[in-house]
Amino acid sequence: MGRLIETAATLLWKWAHIIFLVTLLLFIGVSFGLARAQTETDIEKLWMWRQGRLVEELDDFKDTWGGLGHAIMLIFSAKDGTDANIMDTATLRKIESLQAAINNVTNDPTGMKATHTHSASLTVEHGGVKYGLRELCLEPEATVFPFRVPCSSLSVMYCFKEGQHIDLPEEAMATVKAAGDGWDKRHRYSLQAAEEAEDGGTEILGKALSGTCYLWTGSVKQPQTLMVGGETRTEKGHFSAVSSLALVYSLTSPTSLVAKMKYVKQKAEDNGIADFKNYPDITTEEANDILLNWAAAVADFFSDFNDKDDRLKVDWINAVAIQDVIDKAGGSNRLFLLYSIVLMMLYIVLSLSRCNLVMSHILLGFGSIICVIIAVISAMGFASLVGIPFNLVTLQILPFLAFGLGIDDSFVVIYAFDFSATHLSIRTRLVDTFYKVIPSISLTSASNFVAFLLSLIIPIPVIRWFALDAAIAVVFNYIAVLLLFTPLILLDAKRIDSSRYDVVPCLKRQKDTAESSKETEKPPPTPTEEHTIQPLRPPHPTIVKLLSSWIFRIVVLVVFSALLAVAAWGCTKVKVGLEWDDFTTEGTVAHDFLVAREEFGLDEESAWLCVRETDFSVPQNQKDLTKLLDDMLALSTVQDDSPIGGWWDAFKGWCAEESIRDIECWDFYDDTIPQDQFYPCLNWWMEHNLGQAFKDNFIVETDSESGEITKIAATRYLVLVSPILLTDQVMDMMEETRNLIDNSPLDSYLIGFTFLYFEQYFHIIKMSFILIAVAVVAIAIVGLIFLRNIVVTIAQLLVLISMCIFTVCIMPVLDIPLNSVALVNIIFGIGLFVEYTAHLCRSFMFGKELGSATEQAAFAITDVFLPVVHGAFTSFFAVLVIAFSDTRFFVMYFFGMYSLMIFVGLLHGLVLLPVLLSFTPKWCLGSRNKKKSDQQATPPSDEPRVVTPSNDNGFQQTNPQDKERGSEEGMTPVLPVDPGYPAANSP
Numbered sequence: 010m011g012r013l014i015e016t017a018a019t020l021l022w023k024w025a026h027i028i029f030l031v032t033l034l035l036f037i038g039v040s041f042g043l044a045r046a047q048t049e050t051d052i053e054k055l056w057m058w059r060q061g062r063l064v065e066e067l068d069d070f071k072d073t074w075g076g077l078g079h080a081i082m083l084i085f086s087a088k089d090g091t092d093a094n095i096m097d098t099a100t101l102r103k104i105e106s107l108q109a110a111i112n113n114v115t116n117d118p119t120g121m122k123a124t125h126t127h128s129a130s131l132t133v134e135h136g137g138v139k140y141g142l143r144e145l146c147l148e149p150e151a152t153v154f155p156f157r158v159p160c161s162s163l164s165v166m167y168c169f170k171e172g173q174h175i176d177l178p179e180e181a182m183a184t185v186k187a188a189g190d191g192w193d194k195r196h197r198y199s200l201q202a203a204e205e206a207e208d209g210g211t212e213i214l215g216k217a218l219s220g221t222c223y224l225w226t227g228s229v230k231q232p233q234t235l236m237v238g239g240e241t242r243t244e245k246g247h248f249s250a251v252s253s254l255a256l257v258y259s260l261t262s263p264t265s266l267v268a269k270m271k272y273v274k275q276k277a278e279d280n281g282i283a284d285f286k287n288y289p290d291i292t293t294e295e296a297n298d299i300l301l302n303w304a305a306a307v308a309d310f311f312s313d314f315n316d317k318d319d320r321l322k323v324d325w326i327n328a329v330a331i332q333d334v335i336d337k338a339g340g341s342n343r344l345f346l347l348y349s350i351v352l353m354m355l356y357i358v359l360s361l362s363r364c365n366l367v368m369s370h371i372l373l374g375f376g377s378i379i380c381v382i383i384a385v386i387s388a389m390g391f392a393s394l395v396g397i398p399f400n401l402v403t404l405q406i407l408p409f410l411a412f413g414l415g416i417d418d419s420f421v422v423i424y425a426f427d428f429s430a431t432h433l434s435i436r437t438r439l440v441d442t443f444y445k446v447i448p449s450i451s452l453t454s455a456s457n458f459v460a461f462l463l464s465l466i467i468p469i470p471v472i473r474w475f476a477l478d479a480a481i482a483v484v485f486n487y488i489a490v491l492l493l494f495t496p497l498i499l500l501d502a503k504r505i506d507s508s509r510y511d512v513v514p515c516l517k518r519q520k521d522t523a524e525s526s527k528e529t530e531k532p533p534p535t536p537t538e539e540h541t542i543q544p545l546r547p548p549h550p551t552i553v554k555l556l557s558s559w560i561f562r563i564v565v566l567v568v569f570s571a572l573l574a575v576a577a578w579g580c581t582k583v584k585v586g587l588e589w590d591d592f593t594t595e596g597t598v599a600h601d602f603l604v605a606r607e608e609f610g611l612d613e614e615s616a617w618l619c620v621r622e623t624d625f626s627v628p629q630n631q632k633d634l635t636k637l638l639d640d641m642l643a644l645s646t647v648q649d650d651s652p653i654g655g656w657w658d659a660f661k662g663w664c665a666e667e668s669i670r671d672i673e674c675w676d677f678y679d680d681t682i683p684q685d686q687f688y689p690c691l692n693w694w695m696e697h698n699l700g701q702a703f704k705d706n707f708i709v710e711t712d713s714e715s716g717e718i719t720k721i722a723a724t725r726y727l728v729l730v731s732p733i734l735l736t737d738q739v740m741d742m743m744e745e746t747r748n749l750i751d752n753s754p755l756d757s758y759l760i761g762f763t764f765l766y767f768e769q770y771f772h773i774i775k776m777s778f779i780l781i782a783v784a785v786v787a788i789a790i791v792g793l794i795f796l797r798n799i800v801v802t803i804a805q806l807l808v809l810i811s812m813c814i815f816t817v818c819i820m821p822v823l824d825i826p827l828n829s830v831a832l833v834n835i836i837f838g839i840g841l842f843v844e845y846t847a848h849l850c851r852s853f854m855f856g857k858e859l860g861s862a863t864e865q866a867a868f869a870i871t872d873v874f875l876p877v878v879h880g881a882f883t884s885f886f887a888v889l890v891i892a893f894s895d896t897r898f899f900v901m902y903f904f905g906m907y908s909l910m911i912f913v914g915l916l917h918g919l920v921l922l923p924v925l926l927s928f929t930p931k932w933c934l935g936s937r938n939k940k941k942s943d944q945q946a947t948p949p950s951d952e953p954r955v956v957t958p959s960n961d962n963g964f965q966q967t968n969p970q971d972k973e974r975g976s977e978e979g980m981t982p983v984l985p986v987d988p989g990y991p992a993a994n995s996p
Contacts, residue, residue: 011444018443021495022436029496032488036383042390049398053077055471058768066758067765070619073708073723075265077762078147079300080615081307083256084238084324084605092239095321096214096251098204103321105166105200107314108256111307112142131310133302136289140299145266147259147705163257165236168222170199215248238609253609263296308598324605330598345890346408352886353416354378360879361423362511367518369511370423376497377423381415384489388482402475402830406903407482410837413887414457415486417844417880418450419494424876426498435502439495447491449851452795454487456788456847457840463784464836467776469769469829476833548856548867556863556927565924573811579818585770586736587828587898594895612732613648616761619725623755626687628679630755637753641728644749646742648729655726656703663694692717728759736826739767769829777817777832784839785809792843796850800933804925805846808917812842815913816906823905830902838910844880845918848873853926862929870923881915 021028049055057063070077085104087093111131132141146162198217203210218237239252261269270291291299304327311323357374385408389399425446429438461483464476504511508518555561593600606612618641623630638653647653664674664682667690674690676683682690694700695718710720730746732738746759789806796802816838817827825831852872856865884907891904 014443014447015440017447018440019436021492022439022499025496025499028492032492033383036387036485036489036493039387039394040383040390042392042394043386044393046389046393047398048404049400049470049474053762053765055400056469057765058772059468059470061768061772062758063760063764063768066619066760069621069758070617070760071264073619074617074725075268076262077617077760078262078265079260079304079327081258081260081304081325081327082602083311084253084602084609084611085255085321086239086253086324086605086609088318088320088322092252094250094252095254096211096218096248098200098210098214100254100321101165101169101200101214103318104164104254104256105171108164108166110310111258131306133299133306135295135299135302136291138289140303142258142303144270145260145300145303147261147265162259163236163255165218165222165254165256168198168217168220171201211249212247215243218251219246219248238611253605253611255611260300263293263300266296266300267291267293324598324602326599326602330602345894348890349409349412349887350378350382352889353412353883356879356882356886357416360420360882366510366512367505367508370427370501371511372514373423373497373501374419377416377419377494378412380419380489380493380497381412381486383493384415384485385411385482388485389478391485392478392481397474397477397481399478400471400474402471403478406899407475407478409887409891409903410479410907411482411486413884414483414841414844415490416883416887418453418486418490420876420879420883421446421450421848421873422490422494422498424879426502435499435506438502439499445851445855448795449848450487450490452792452847452851453840453843454483455791455795456843457483457837459787459791460784460836460840463780463787464833466780466783467829467832472829472833479837548864548871552867552870552923553864556867556923562924562927565920569811569921573814576814576818579821580814582821583817584736584821584826585773585828586740586767586826587830588736589734591898591901592896596895607734612734613729614731614733614761614763616728616730616759616763617725618653618728618750618759619723619757621756622720622722623724625721625724626682626684628676628681628684631681633754637749637755637757638726640749640753641746644745646730646732646738646745648731651727651729653726653728656700656706656724657726659703660691660694660700663700664690667693688718691721730761730763733763736767736770739763740770743767743771773827773829773832777827777835780832780836781813781839784836785813788839788843792847792850795847796854798854798933800929801850801853801926804922804929805850807925808846808922809839809842811921812910812913812917813839815917816910819909819913820906823901823909825901825905830898831906834902834906834910838906838914841884841907841910842914842917845877845914846922848877849918849922850926857934862931862934863927865929865934866923866926869926870919874919877918878915881911885911 057067085095085100087095132139134140198213198220200210203213203217206213219240219242222236236255237248237251237253238255240248241250243249307325307327308330311325315322354375357378358371361370361374363369388411389403389407393399422442426438426442429441433441458480461476461480465473467473467476504514510516510518590600590603593603618638620634620637623634625631625634634657638657641647642649642651642653661675661682665677668675668677672690672693674682674686674693695704706726707724708722709718710722711717712719728746730742733742743764750757750759785806788809789802792805793799793802796805813835816835820827820831849869852869853865855872856868888904888907891899894900894904
């Protein structure tokens with residue numbers, strides 16, 4: 010190993026300029042990979058837990074139903090306060106006009122004529138065709154009538170007679186009424202009557218909104234809890250005041266939109282009523298773009314409404330609102346990244362500047378930052394080339410972390426080179442520096458690399474992609490420090506040798522100008538001078554005194570043990586989860602919506618209860634389905650007004666009514682549909698308009714000749730679950746509903762957007778134990794390979810375990826819950842902790858000949874204190890600016906946690922670890938106890954060359970007379986370090 014390091018250092022010294030240019034060109038070339046960069050913003054693709062039952066259930070839902078699709082929820086409230094009453098006819102008329110504008114109702118009932126146009130401007134154009142809500146909403150496919158039935162939506166307007174006119178034009182209304190419609194029978198109240206009432210319509214509006222509201226068919230109930238919030242009631246239970254009213258539109262998924270357009274074209278072709286050019290074939294990607302563009306049009310529409318309306322304000326959530334959060338967070342964090350670089354530059358100026366301007370290293374410090382910037386950009390370019398998509402976490406956090414790690418290693422190299430003997434040649438100093446720092450830098454980089462790769466165990470795409478990007482950044486940082494930054498150190502060393510000023514190297518120090526010619530004529534050092542052993546820096550006396558004191562060591566161990574016990578107890582108080590409002594930035598549409606939703610108590614979420622292939626003609630299966638739906642509705646986390654019965658309740662009700670009309674579709678004794686009559690009755694029901702309204706709630710197989718239904722392949726039922734604002738609430742809901750489903754004889758499952766993001770919290774604690782244990786053991790193995798000392802490795806392992814426990818236990822104090830992001834931070838923290846332990850352990854191994862473990866530990870602290878502390882401060886400054894982010898998510902997980910880990914790392918690395926190392930037994934120190942006379946002769950091949958720093962230039966040149974006296978007159982004994990160090994006279 011030693012000869013390999015010497016060869017590498019020699020080659021780098023000899024070909025520094027070429028190696029620097031080639032590496033720089035390669036990095037720049039890789040950076041062009043950013044031209045192929047892809048940014049993933051789909052929350053489902055980013056944050057879903059990709060293991061277990063959820064993956065199977067979601068895949069089944071996509072294959073069967075085309076995916077979950079999107080939704081737009083609008084919350085209307087008063088601008089002058091959350092308690093203001095908006096239950097009046099003026100507000101409802103305004104909502105009616107807005108809803109009509111969104112729905113784009115035309116006088117074309119089919120929507121497929123060549124003359125088809127939209128009546129409002131809330132549309133987007135793609136391929137020469139305008140798309141509005143009628144094209145993009147979730148709606149059943151009508152198999153009997155050629156027109157499409159109204160969209161699946163929820164609105165307060167469905168509580169009034171005028172509500173049906175919002176969804177259907179007059180021509181279509183006439184068709185529906187001819188088929189038999191119960192709208193007028195179900196709706197006793199109208200806005201017109203309220204407007205004509207003497208009390209302003211308060212009583213009529215209160216009764217209508219608190220009563221049962223039906224969808225366009227007149228028979229299907231819609232849930233009231235999703236529409237009204239902040240309500241007060243009269244003694245009779247009617248609303249007397251309402252603070253918020255809501256609309257919900259369900260949009261189709263991109264996959265379903267493609268199928269929907271194909272279906273429309275096919276129906277148009279079958280009926281000969283369409284100009285097919287109006288509906289060109291589209292791909293899934295084009296369908297996704299259409300949906301996003303329309304969502305953007307909706308956002309612009311309601312932003313304009315909020316600016317113009319004096320009384321009402323609208324809060325909404327859709328894909329564009331979420332993208333708005335990402336964009337604002339990205340914009341602010343790009344500015345923070347610039348501030349971070351400026352802070353690090355200022356700190357480097359302070360830490361590397363000297364009163365002697367020749368011996369200063371400010372330019373070198375700037376060079377280290379530039380090298381890290383190039384490494385980060387190249388790493389991101391390489392990630393793009395291999396197809397790793399970027400995401401919000403990668404783009405906003407990775408640069409901060411990479412800067413901190415890269416600057417840490419740069420400080421280690423700078424200080425190691427500074428403390429080498431300046432009277433020796435630059436090549437020899439570089440060999441000494443490499444021999445000392447390459448193992449420790451390799452150890453820290455390998456540990457970070459392993460830690461990030463282990464994060465791939467977490468089955469969440471955003472975490473895996475971030476871990477891969479971070480692992481790539483570690484590799485590029487390592488290469489940049491060795492092949493880009495080291496040549497800069499050599500160039501800086503030549504500047505110092507020629508007495509040129511830092512910052513302005515074109516100028517020389519005047520007093521040296523006259524002597525420069527004499528200096529250049531000095532003969533090179535003789536072989537004896539070149540390879541004269543340099544003494545180790547003596548350990549600081551105070552540190553030696555402290556570590557020699559049994560009282561101090563025992564106190565440190567007792568204090569840390571007590572704190573560790575408290576920390577272990579604190580780990581049991583850690584909560585799991587990640588709240589929605591942690592993601593959103595104040596002032597964004599999404600944040601305002603979440604605030605309004607919580608204020609008005611609109612905390613319901615829709616989910617689908619899906620039943621896989623079941624023969625419902627069997628009476629027992631019908632009973633099992635009825636029991637499952639009834640039991641689901643009785644759960645505490647399911648809303649009482651959930652329309653869970655759906656098509657099944659409607660079909661059973663129709664069968665019971667038709668049986669009275671002498672059609673035998675119902676067995677009144679068994680409350681089931683007779684097995685031999687099930688499919689004939691189902692086909693009759695589907696010919697009725699009511700059956701068409703539920704077409705999107707079951708998948709059927711039909712006879713190829715008659716077209717009649719012969720089998721039900723799958724069914725689904727809408728369920729409203731609540732509350733879903735907090736992680737604990739969501740987990741209770743998921744656990745309760747799943748227990749019911751698992752005990753049902755039917756093959757079923759419940760799925761919704763909430764399930765996708767909160768599934769991880771059922772596994773996160775177990776995953777944390779496994780991942781932290783594997784990471785710590787893996788890093789310990791890496792450390793053993795580099796340190797080659799089992800006792801030192803065990804001490805490092807114990808400190809790493811203590812650091813992890815401290816980090817996890819303090820999280821509840823900072824109100825940071827455990828989740829996949831926090832877990833990745835902890836894994837990265839383990840790699841970061843190695844930065845505070847590996848260099849010290851390596852220096853401990855360098856001090857083998859000091860005579861005792863106490864002196865070796867003191868020497869290790871003296872040797873690495875400055876670079877470790879400077880590295881910690883640069884890491885802190887790298888994330889400090891994140892504390893000013895408007896997004897709580899970034900502040901909590903990337904400023905709070907990383908600042909915590911830096912503090913914990915320094916405390917353990919500079920206090921606890923040296924105390925543990927001071928107990929290392931003599932048999933493990935590897936001392937060879939050489940005689941002084943042996944040390945005065947030509948040095949063995951493994952001697953380091955380290956000197957004592959001075960006040961002037963950071964190092965003290967060895968006095969030529971001392972080289973003759975050796976260690977006889979107070980010089981610190983010379984320390985052979987490692988038999989792998991190259992021979993002094995090796996070529």
